[in-house]
Amino acid sequence: MRASLFRKLLRNPLGVVALGVLITIALAGVLAPVLAPFDPNFSTISKVLASPDGSNLLGTDSGGRDVLSRLLYGARTTLLSAVLCAAVAISLGLPAGLVAGYYGGRFDAAANWVSNMVMALPGIVMLLGLRAAVGPSVWLAMVAFGVLISPSYYRLTRTAVQSVRNELYVDAAQVSGLGDGRIIARHILSVVRAPVIIQTALICAVAIAVQSGLDFLGLGDPTVPSWGSMLSDGFRSVYQNSLNLLWPALAIAITVVSLVLLGNALRDSLEDAEKVTAQRRRRDGEARTTVRRRRTQEPVPVELGTEHHLLKVTGLGLGYPQSDGSIKKVVDDVTLHVDRGEVLGLVGESGSGKTQTAFAVLGLLPDNAVITGGTIQFDGSHTVAPGDETVEQSRLRDLRGRRIGYIPQEPMSNLDPAFTVGHQLTRPMVKLLGISKDEARRRALDLLASVGIPDPARTFKTHPHHLSGGMAQRVLIAGAISCEPDLVIADEPTTALDVTVQAEVLDVLRDLQHRLQLGIVLVTHNFGVVADICDRVVVMRNGRLVEEGPVRTILREPAHDYTRELLDSTLEGKTPMTPLLTATPSARVSR
Numbered sequence: 249m250r251a252s253l254f255r256k257l258l259r260n261p262l263g264v265v266a267l268g269v270l271i272t273i274a275l276a277g278v279l280a281p282v283l284a285p286f287d288p289n290f291s292t293i294s295k296v297l298a299s300p301d302g303s304n305l306l307g308t309d310s311g312g313r314d315v316l317s318r319l320l321y322g323a324r325t326t327l328l329s330a331v332l333c334a335a336v337a338i339s340l341g342l343p344a345g346l347v348a349g350y351y352g353g354r355f356d357a358a359a360n361w362v363s364n365m366v367m368a369l370p371g372i373v374m375l376l377g378l379r380a381a382v383g384p385s386v387w388l389a390m391v392a393f394g395v396l397i398s399p400s401y402y403r404l405t406r407t408a409v410q411s412v413r414n415e416l417y418v419d420a421a422q423v424s425g426l427g428d429g430r431i432i433a434r435h436i437l438s439v440v441r442a443p444v445i446i447q448t449a450l451i452c453a454v455a456i457a458v459q460s461g462l463d464f465l466g467l468g469d470p471t472v473p474s475w476g477s478m479l480s481d482g483f484r485s486v487y488q489n490s491l492n493l494l495w496p497a498l499a500i501a502i503t504v505v506s507l508v509l510l511g512n513a514l515r516d517s518l519e520d521a522e523k524v525t526a527q528r529r530r531r532d533g534e535a536r537t538t539v540r541r542r543r544t545q546e547p548v549p550v551e552l553g554t555e556h557h558l559l560k561v562t563g564l565g566l567g568y569p570q571s572d573g574s575i576k577k578v579v580d581d582v583t584l585h586v587d588r589g590e591v592l593g594l595v596g597e598s599g600s601g602k603t604q605t606a607f608a609v610l611g612l613l614p615d616n617a618v619i620t621g622g623t624i625q626f627d628g629s630h631t632v633a634p635g636d637e638t639v640e641q642s643r644l645r646d647l648r649g650r651r652i653g654y655i656p657q658e659p660m661s662n663l664d665p666a667f668t669v670g671h672q673l674t675r676p677m678v679k680l681l682g683i684s685k686d687e688a689r690r691r692a693l694d695l696l697a698s699v700g701i702p703d704p705a706r707t708f709k710t711h712p713h714h715l716s717g718g719m720a721q722r723v724l725i726a727g728a729i730s731c732e733p734d735l736v737i738a739d740e741p742t743t744a745l746d747v748t749v750q751a752e753v754l755d756v757l758r759d760l761q762h763r764l765q766l767g768i769v770l771v772t773h774n775f776g777v778v779a780d781i782c783d784r785v786v787v788m789r790n791g792r793l794v795e796e797g798p799v800r801t802i803l804r805e806p807a808h809d810y811t812r813e814l815l816d817s818t819l820e821g822k823t824p825m826t827p828l829l830t831a832t833p834s835a836r837v838s839r
C-alpha cells in the first residue's frame with residue numbers, strides 16, 4: 249500500500265471518524281486496568297442490577313458487577329479476539345496465496361483443494377464441536393475461526409498475485425537478477441497489502457460478531473469479561489434493567505460498524521489509487537509472457553570449441569504442446585552467434601520467432617514451452633544443453649542481470665510504478681555487485697547521465713509514471729547495463745517510441761556498445777533500425793532462419809526473396825539512418 253492510500257483515507261470523513269472511534273475503543277481496552285473503577289469480576293451482592301449511581305456509573309449486572317468496568321475489560325477481550333482471529337487467518341492464507349499465485353502448479357492445485365474443503369465446513373457447527381471437545385475458551389474459538397476464515401485471504405492474495413505475476417516489470421526484475429523471494433517481497437507484496445488490510449477490517453468485524461454471538465449463547469468462558477456475555481446477561485434481565493442490554497449492544501454495534509466503514513473507506517481510497525495505475529498500465533500495453541522458474545541444478549560445463557562465441561545458438565528448436573498431443577514448432581533449427589562488441593540484428597515479420605529465440609536465450613519462455621532440439625551456449629557454458637527440453641533456470645540465474653542484460657519493448661510496463669527510478673536501479677546493483685547503497689546511487693546517477701538523461705538526480709527520485717516513454721526506455725537501458733553485462737538482448741527497444749526518440753535511443757545503444765564492447769542481440773522487424781546499428785543480421789521467417797550475413801551485404805544484395813520483400817516493405821521511400829557503405833566480403837548463409 250502506498251503512503252497516498254493512507255493520505256486519501258484521511259481525506260474521507262467517514263474513514264477518519266471510523267478510525268478515530270476504533271482507536272478510542274482500543275485505547276479504552278488497553279487502559280482498562282487504569283480506567284476501570286472495579287475489577288470486572290468483583291461482585292457486590294447487595295447491588296444486583298442496580299441503576300447507575302456515583303460509584304457504579306453505568307449500574308451493575310445480575311451478579312452485582314460494575315457494568316462500566318466490564319465494558320472496558322470487554323473491549324480488550326473483544327478486540328484481542330478479533331486480532332487473534334485475523335492474525336491466524338492472515339498467517340495461513342497470505343503465504344499460501346502468495347506461493348500459489350506466484351508459482352501455480354501443484355501447490356496451487358493442492359491449496360485450492362484445501363481452501364475449498366475448509367470453506368465447505370459449517371463454521372458455527374465446527375465452533376460448537378470445538379467448544380464441546382475442549383471446553384469454553386475465547387482464544388481457542390478465535391484460533392479455530394481464524395483457520396476457518398483463512399481461505400478468504402488465500403483467495404484474495406492468490407487472485408491479486410496472479411494479476412501481477414505476468415506484468416513485465418516482474419519479468420524485468422527477474423532478468424535483472426533478483427531472486428523470487430525479493431521479487432515477491434518487493435513487487436508482489438506491495439500489490440496485495442492494500443486489499444489484505446481492507447479484508448482485515450471486515451474480517452475483524454465478522455470475528456467480533458461471531459465471538460459475541462458465542463458468548464451470548466453462553467458458550468464462552470464465563471470468567472473472561474466480554475461484550476457478548478454482557479449482552480447475554482442484559483438480555484436475561486431486560487425487564488429489571490434494560491440499560492444492561494443497551495451498553496454492550498451499543499459497544500458491539502459501534503465497533504462493527506466502524507470496522508465496516510473503515511474497510512469501505514479503505515476500498516474507496518484504493519480504487520482511486522488503482523484508477524491512476526490502471527490508466528497508466530492501459531496506456532503502456534499488457535504483459536506478454538510468464539517467467540519459468542525451476543529447481544537448482546549445477547551448470548553443465550562444455551568443452552570449448554575453436555569457434556568460441558559470446559553467445560552461440562546451435563540448431564535451436566522450440567514449440568508448444570497442442571491439445572492433440574503434437575508440438576507446434578515456433579522456432580526450428582535456428583543457428584546464430586554473437587561476439588563481444590558486435591550487434592546482431594534478429595529480423596523478421598511478426599510471429600517469425602524472433603522473440604521466442606531471444607526469450608530462450610534469456611530463459612523467459614512460458615512454462616509450457618518445450619525445447620525440441622539444439623543448444624544454447626553463453627561464453628562457453630551451456631544454458632541449454634543437448635537433450636534439454638526446458639531452459640534450466642539455475643544456469644541462467646547467475647548470468648541474467650550480471651552478464652546478460654535485457655532491454656524490453658514496453659518501457660513503462662517494465663518499471664514498477666510503486667518504486668522510484670533510483671530504487672529500481674540501485675537494488676540489483678547492491679545485490680548482484682555487492683556494493684553499498686551509496687556506491688550504487690553514485691553508479692546509478694552516472695548511468696542515467698550516460699544514457700542521456702538531462703537531470704539524473706531528479707530522475708533518480710522520480711516515479712516511473714512521471715517519465716516520458718523515451719526517458720523510461722533510457723532508464724531501462726541504464727538498468728540493463730548497470731551490472732556491466734557482456735551481452736544485452738534488446739527486444740524491439742524502440743518500437744513503443746516515436747521516430748525522433750527512436751533515433752536518440754539507438755544513439756545511446758550504439759554509444760554504449762562501442763564504449764563497453766557489449767555484444768547485443770537486437771530483436772526488430774525494422775530494417776531501418778538494423779541499418780542504423782547492426783553489424784550482422786539474421787533474417788527469420790516462420791520460426792526458421794532464412795538468411796544471415798553482414799548487414800551491408802544483406803541490405804545491398806539480399807539473397808532471399810523474403811529478405812527483399814521485408815526490405816522493400818520497411819525501407820520503402822525511406823533513407824537509412826546511416827549511409828550503407830560498400831559491403832565487406834564475409835560469409836553469408838542463405839536458406
Ligand SMILES: Nc1ncnc2c1ncn2[C@@H]1O[C@H](COP(=O)(O)OP(=O)(O)OP(=O)(O)O)[C@@H](O)[C@H]1O
Nearest residue numbers: 568578596597598599600601602603604605614773
Ligand atoms: N505461449 C505461447 N504458446 C503458443 N504459441 C506461442 C506462444 N508464444 C508465442 N507463440 C507463437 O510463437 C510464434 C513466434 O512468436 P514470437 O513472439 O517469437 O514472434 P516475433 O517474431 O517476435 O513477433 P512479434 O514481433 O510480433 O513479437 C508466434 O506464432 C506465436 O503465436
